Amino acid sequence: MTSRTTERAADAGDTAEPADRAIAAFARGDPVLVHDAADREGETDLIYPASAITSDAVARLRNDAGGLVCVALSDTVASAFDLPFAREIVDHPAADGDELAYGDRSSFSLTVNHRDTYTGITDDDRALTIAALGRAAAAPDDTDFAATFRVPGHVHLLRGAPGLLAERRGHTELALALAAAADCPPAAVVCEMLDDAGGALAPADAEAYAKEHDLVYVEGAALVDWLAD
DSSP states (O other), X not given: OOHHHHHHHHHOOTTSOHHHHHHHHHHHTOOEEEEOOTTTTOOEEEEEXXXXXXXXXXXXXXXXXXXXXXXXXXXXXXXXXXXXXXXXXXXXXXXXXXXXXTSOOOOEEEEEEETTOSSSOSHHHHHHHHHHHHHHHHOGGXXXXXXXXXXXXXXXXXXXXTTGGGTOOSHHHHHHHHHHHTTOOSEEEEEEBBOTTSSBOOHHHHHHHHHHTTOEEEEHHXXXXXXXX
16 A cells, blocks of 8 residues: 555544545445446445454345345456456356347356355354455465355345556456455455435435444546546
């Protein structure tokens, strides 16, 4: 982390800009809410450092967010573990093409469970898998991925773009850029926040949730601008 990032994150208080507060919170291991953009997915994700995940955090993702619990890994870490994009290895006609409604490509890679899990889907099991992914991302050269994790599993892996926000501005890249700015390992948990009707939670409602639970809400554009300064 640069000295500028360290100083700004350390000094972030209640009156600081949302991006400063988001980075400081993430560095503490706290979740943050990030809305990507109205002209992209238009969704807010609840995002944690993978290394900070506990079974209680998984329960919160499941109950309060409600989307798909995924772990974003940097391109460097994914390469170290030889993780492909799912579309590259699925030999089925349904995998033909990668055009998404919001005009981007999918970041999905493999699904995994830690080898010490039982079913892999419980809060304890997913927390075990995710926390282990966080440790593995911190020291990929010291991790035997195949000996630690098995495929398929219940935790979806996402592979970040090599250039992160300069190349793609999805939640995968926003989460990994946030992790880098907070000096966390390049592994972050992302989960879409849904409303009671099953649609994407409106930004105003996401902000209200953040205020109610003393969390930070930040627009993706604010993170991009902060990191570009």
